[in-house]
Amino acid sequence: MSGGVRRVAPDERTEGAATAGMVREEAVATDGMWAGLVRTEAGMVSGWHHHAAYETAIYVISGALHMEFGAGGVETLDGRPGDFLYVAPGAVHLRAIRSHTSWWCARGRACPSSMSRVRPVRDGRTLRTRLVETQRDCRPGAATNDGGRLRPAAEVPRPSG
Secondary structure (H helix, E strand, C coil): CECCECCCCHHHCEECCCECCEEEEEEEECCCEEEEEEEECCCEEECCECCCCCEEEEEEEECCEEEEECHHHCEEEEECCCCEEEECCCCCEEEEECCCCCEEEEEEEECCCCEEEEEEEEECCEEEEEEEEEECCCCCCCCCCHHHCEEEHHHCCCCCC
16 A cells, blocks of 8 residues: 555455355445445345444445334434435444345444453343453444344344334
8 A cells, every 4th residue: 555545446356254144245344444345145134233432324225224222222213325314323223134145335434442242141121231351443243243144124123112
């Protein structure tokens, strides 16, 4: 990298962290950020999770993304090609691919120098988090919790609320 600027061509992207039902093409990974492309298979749904202390920006390239969030998971939004979505630090959410084809997005994350790895825990009707560990890795999968793994929609429990 000369002068602090670099171009990453499509054939220079590398395979990112593996998650069942999801393919990541990593373009940039530093201690403070991650950027790349993500493809998620049609019909896949994540568990309830959050991205700890970092922010995530998503640009929808193709397909349709449905997100549930907020107290009891009652708030929703749908992202379509051309939309940007922003996920704030600590925002508990679930993502579902409702299109009949795979969903593609460009995603970037800005991370603090250290992050807390957490796991969602249901306490009656309230979704809380529990600290698992602290780490310094911004790459997808490094700071997500078990709730972030993808599964077919029929296998994902819905919060009561």
